[in-house]
Amino acid sequence: MTIAIDRPVTRTTSMRKSEPLVVENPLPSRVAGSVPTIAPSAAAHLTPEQYDALAVELDAIRDEVIGSLGEADAQYIHNVIKLQRGLEIAGRGALIFSLNPAAWMAGTAALSVAKILDNMEIGHNVLHGQWDWMKDPKIHSTTWEWDHASTSKAWQKSHNYEHHTFTNVRGKDRDLGYAVMRVTPEQPWRPIDLIQPLTNVGLSLIFEWGIAIYDIELEKVQEGTKPWAQAKQELKALWRKTRKQLAKDYVLFPLLSGPGFVSTAVANLTANTVRNIWSHAVIFCGHFPDGVESFEESRLENESQGEWYVRQMLGSANLTGSPTFHLMTGNLSHQIEHHLFPDVPSNHYARIAPRVREICERYGLPYTAGPLPKQYAKVVRKIIRYAFPGGGPKAA
Numbered sequence: 001m002t003i004a005i006d007r008p009v010t011r012t013t014s015m016r017k018s019e020p021l022v023v024e025n026p027l028p029s030r031v032a033g034s035v036p037t038i039a040p041s042a043a044a045h046l047t048p049e050q051y052d053a054l055a056v057e058l059d060a061i062r063d064e065v066i067g068s069l070g071e072a073d074a075q076y077i078h079n080v081i082k083l084q085r086g087l088e089i090a091g092r093g094a095l096i097f098s099l100n101p102a103a104w105m106a107g108t109a110a111l112s113v114a115k116i117l118d119n120m121e122i123g124h125n126v127l128h129g130q131w132d133w134m135k136d137p138k139i140h141s142t143t144w145e146w147d148h149a150s151t152s153k154a155w156q157k158s159h160n161y162e163h164h165t166f167t168n169v170r171g172k173d174r175d176l177g178y179a180v181m182r183v184t185p186e187q188p189w190r191p192i193d194l195i196q197p198l199t200n201v202g203l204s205l206i207f208e209w210g211i212a213i214y215d216i217e218l219e220k221v222q223e224g225t226k227p228w229a230q231a232k233q234e235l236k237a238l239w240r241k242t243r244k245q246l247a248k249d250y251v252l253f254p255l256l257s258g259p260g261f262v263s264t265a266v267a268n269l270t271a272n273t274v275r276n277i278w279s280h281a282v283i284f285c286g287h288f289p290d291g292v293e294s295f296e297e298s299r300l301e302n303e304s305q306g307e308w309y310v311r312q313m314l315g316s317a318n319l320t321g322s323p324t325f326h327l328m329t330g331n332l333s334h335q336i337e338h339h340l341f342p343d344v345p346s347n348h349y350a351r352i353a354p355r356v357r358e359i360c361e362r363y364g365l366p367y368t369a370g371p372l373p374k375q376y377a378k379v380v381r382k383i384i385r386y387a388f389p390g391g392g393p394k395a396a
Helices: 048-068 071-099 101-127 150-167 189-206 207-214 218-223 229-254 259-289 305-314 325-329 332-340 346-362 370-386
Strands: 318-320 367-371
Touching: 048 305, 048 346, 048 370, 071 101, 071 229, 071 259, 071 346, 101 150, 101 229, 101 259, 101 325, 150 207, 150 229, 189 259, 189 370, 207 229, 207 259, 218 229, 218 332, 218 346, 259 332, 305 332, 318 332, 325 332, 332 346, 346 370, 367 370
Parallel strands: 318 367
Antiparallel strands: none
């Protein structure tokens, strides 16, 4: 197989700073980032010269990886896609006999893993443009569509641009609590926050649908800052996508099971729910455990490349585990490295993680990481604590 690689690869999401960023506030005013940060930043000791030096080191890591891309990397993503499709075919094949308990269990398990791989290691990373350098029209950010409620176009706007540009900036980052929960002490408390532990459980069960609907920005329609006509068009696009997903999982494949229609539909629902719970846990552990900072909007003013890099490191957290675990997370277990280099192929994150960690240690910056159960427990503890008023650090 011949691979055409143009170097240097255009940086689409790692956001080299050339001019100040100006963007309409994508969140309702109640969560705007005008409240001063309560706790001091872990990067408060860094000088402008240190920020610049850190940027040079991280730029060098990225350039080294981009310069090394080739046949082995292309084979990696082709193998993952082959694995995912094989699991899906095997799972759906087994579910034709879903009235048999063993077939139901095996088929549901295979389909669950296939859907996780499709969303995490394949879809998420392809849509970031990590594999655009191969110039393969079948594996490209402009043509890929995934097994997810969100359309690729809508997700790329809300995730690639808004989240990765404004990572953990209150009032700019739409992923910061998804504007439905209070996840920082700077966010004003509301009585409805009392139920956010239950909201979190509900969101985990319907995660893909929560993201898809949230991307329509209906809260802006309510505020009067977005025309209903625009939201209506976006809802129509969402429906065109989701009706195909619904028909596939709950009509077409269940029909192939004949008398096992209901049991196959339940199996598909189970696989989708497993995928939702897993992706919710991985994503929340990458953004909300102890040690992760959020920032004021003023942080964006004249932000240098080094300052942007540091905000990514302080606004993210990693998960520790085996290579199989990292694959199942879409390598978002290396959330810090992903936020530093979102357009770098994910199969390189494990290799560069020790170098990023060493840079953090040398510059006196935290490198937040831990096993998934421990990190998710911290996330849940934070969600419960911020369901009540207060939550900031105690005065000395």
